[in-house]
Amino acid sequence: MLSYKGYEAVVGVEVHVELRTAEKAFCRCSARFGDVPNTNVCPVCLGMPGATPSLNGEAVRLALRTGLALGCEISRVSRFDRKHYFYPDLPKGYQITQFYDPLCRNGEVTFELDGAEKSVGIERIHLEEDAGKLSYKDGKLFIDNNRCGVPLVEIVTYPHMRSGEETMAFVEELRRILLFADVSDCKMNEGSLRCDVNVSVRPVGSDVLGNRCEIKNINSVNFIGRAVDSELVRQTELILAGGEVHTETRRFNEDTCQTEYMREKEMASDYRYIREPEIPSIFVDEDYIEAERVKMPPLPAEREEKLRSLGIKAEAVGVICHSPVYADYFDSVSSLTTDAVTAANLFVSEVVPAMKKGDPYPSFEYLAECADMYAEGDVNIVSARASLKLSLEEGVSPRKAAETNGLFMLKDEGVLLEMISSVCTDNEKTVAQIRAGKDSAKKVIVGGVMKLSGGRAEPRLLSKLVDEYFE
Ligand code: ZN
């Protein structure tokens, strides 16, 4: 929804992304997801008095890489702070985060939406620790502290988005960049990527910012769009009825697709931020940043550009660069085939659906071989697809599958000439027309041979032979 009764949404997001380190941020407990609750814990991440944290350098490196991937400035000095709040998911009673001096600032994410380029500014990225995971069952509260202390980056945008759709597109693109940068597995359903969305409304064209509501922990991209749209309606109705929007924290109800009041929004002063005294400041120098920049895997924009330069159409480029798994697979294919365009089409139609379903799919060598068969005129595109399928079923190469199943195109001139003369015998009128100069009637002969050969006649050779036959 772009506007509602003359009002538009103004949206900024805070995205929490768990970094893919083996260990937690400030202790050496495993950061693995899905282990038996409360088994990956120690005095440090449980906040026992006297336990001293020590910083995991790998978390700093991945946070810095996140900043580079999003075009941020990297702070040469950054520091940790304590954010205090009292809640069962936080045994220490405070979270170690970076409030005053974050590691990264001023980045940007650009993406295309409905054919127009959109850019969303990143205000800051800071490194912090995750809290425990709470769940409710049979009226009881369960606490899993395995997640306490898992390293996170919090990515904070400027309020640059104007609709649910735009917000969804931003989160999708952010997620894609982080996946290619290989800093996180970004699984929203497992909570390794979580979104808080800040929404205010204003008359379309105004540049005043209204009071905003924060909608916490929305766990799917689709719900993000719904949450923004429902807030646009709710806040606008509130204003039009003469009321005003209160700055508050709300939650998204997945059953009603509406937001609900949760609590008054905390102000920074509520958190009583103080400098974290037990962890030294982070110093990074130019060499360290440069080394990380060199190690960065190619990001989506660069990979798309490379595919376009091979002549691959925009739609296939979009599919291939949807995920690093696809893009890496296709990279291997395109390094082996002479026909990257056909390989891309076969990848989109034959491989991606199987990958999505978790079905077996051809190896990149076999896909490349299949594209080459097409490029060399050995099979038409229908047979190319069929030989890929048969190669999987029969456990042989596509070339072997095409051979044993009679899928190769007919390129034997002698056989084709015989067919041409046989079709001509049956079509005397057409032959007379062609001899009288009606060139377009040749397609009747070509069609006849195609039919006679069961569609296997190689079309370029056939039309050449038909031309020669009438010379
Ligand atoms: Zn621990």
Ligand code: MN
């Ligand atoms: Mn945070």
